Amino acid sequence: MLKSNKHVFWEALLITVVVFLFGFLIGFLFESGRIDDVNKYYANSEISLMDLFALNDLVNLNSSSCAQLVESNMNFADRIFEEAYLMEKYSDANKIDTEQLIIHQRYDLMRTLLWINLAKIKNKCKGFHSVVYLYEYNQEDLVKKANQNVWSKVLVDLKNKRGSDIILIPIATDTKISSLQSFIKKFEIKEYPVVIIDDKTVLEKITSVEDIETYLN
């Protein structure tokens, strides 16, 4: 060896560790920023949900109209649907921070509450259809995963087509929410994904927008 250079191995290791820590820090800042955004959305959605429950009580006391309640439910569902979309993007991008799993769970609980609320008001208020999409968040089976991919697209198409009378609620069922498990027991679902229309029809096989519409008329 021309020079005693073997310390270079340790120097390189040290620099690599520093680069890595810096990369982690940048990544963590990005991811935390996104989680903060989602948390803000969630806090606002939580307020909307509480507002919805209050409105529900008012309808029961005959102090408010069904039309207003349905509209509020619809707006809330649309809002958390958009937020779910955003969250899905953030989940794909976030690799270090695992807080997103808890946020997922919180959103799924919120959607479950919305679904239960819709079931409650359905007897009193008409003029809307609930379309609940039950899927699995951690799906490894490729056939089911492909099924889920296409189902979600079909439902977005349905929502775009029928916007005003559809309340679309996608809920992941593998998030250990006991109220959800209890609520879906009556549908006797064997495997996911499924779509439940107006709490009556359970669609297990992937169906076109046009065919789903036949259940809505």
Added chain:
Amino acid sequence: MDLLTQTYLFYSFSSIYFLTLFLLIYFQNKKEMFEIKKPKKELSLSIVIPCYNEGDSIGETIQRLLNSDYKNLKKIIVVDDCSKDNSYEIIKKIAKKNPKVFACQTPKNTGCAAGAKNYGARFVKTELIGFSDGDSFPEKSAISNMVGFFNDPKVGAVTSRVLVRNRNKFIERLQAVEYKVIAFTRKLLGFVDGIYVTNGPLSIYPKKIFDEVRGFDDRNLTEDIEITWNIVSRGYLVHMSLSSLVYTVVPSNLKTWFRQRIRWNVGGLQTINKYKGKWFKCGMLGSFILPFFSFSWILAIFGILVLIYRLIRTIILRTLSMSYSTKVNTALLTMKEINLSPNALLFFGIATLLMGIFFTLLALNYSKEKEFKKQGVLLILNYTFIYLLLYPVILITSIYKYLRGYKSW
């Protein structure tokens, strides 16, 4: 953090570590990159050239060596390995005219360069023994720039810088880039006693050490790698002279290129297997060369398997999704799906890519060849994103062939 993310991080860490290591070695030693040592004594030297069907080039190879400015080059021993062309006639003709050139022929074709090299080595009586290839062309000063390294009695081998001579076809130009990067990297490894191969086109060994390691292993497809490991395992040092230029002819089509790379990689595997008991023993062989070589293989193979697994899963998923979406007449990809959110993995990916490109540019700039200016960005991009990506195919094929006992030269 999922397993895939952990794997990606591990790969990023390894890549950044090795690139940092090379860049550090470079910045710490850049003044000595082209160092030439003046020989304390002009040691006597013989060069052995194995030749098999190299009638087109052998004459020029001999002439180039005859033109060498090293005064104590005693003999050029050209060993014809029972060529089917007119190589032997050409060699004999030159030998007749020039007493420095000695022509000989193996009793029967040895089937490998090592066989012919060992055969030629029998006739060497000088202090140093060098080897060149029948299609390689050393520059006038190549040998004289190498000999000074033998001032240190611990030096067991000195190797040269090989560059590509034929650069007309696209594949040849890509190899020209590759050879420059290889030469630059090898020189850097020399600063940490990590040179793992003394190339075939021009390498020199003290005859005593060459005899001590019993010459080249003719059962190994890359005898030049094996002999280097053998020399290092005995505590000798190996150097590279960046100022010693040798031009060689590289494969001109994909088929011959592929065959050559398979041979190199199978030979590499044979060498790892032969020295598997030397881990953390025998100085830099066990503590760096063997782990570095083996680690590169493990990393490459594991990476390929992960990539194939991911690719197959993605293809199956896309195909199934397509078939379902066709059934229900819905569009699968919308603008909404495009996700450009940055994350830590992106940072590491960009860092590795930039460091890799910087290292390649540095290596090319160091070749100090006029041709570099003509290479252009496109060639470098093709080298980085196409040429290097062909390697997984070679590695997988090499493992398969190695396991099947591939021995063809």
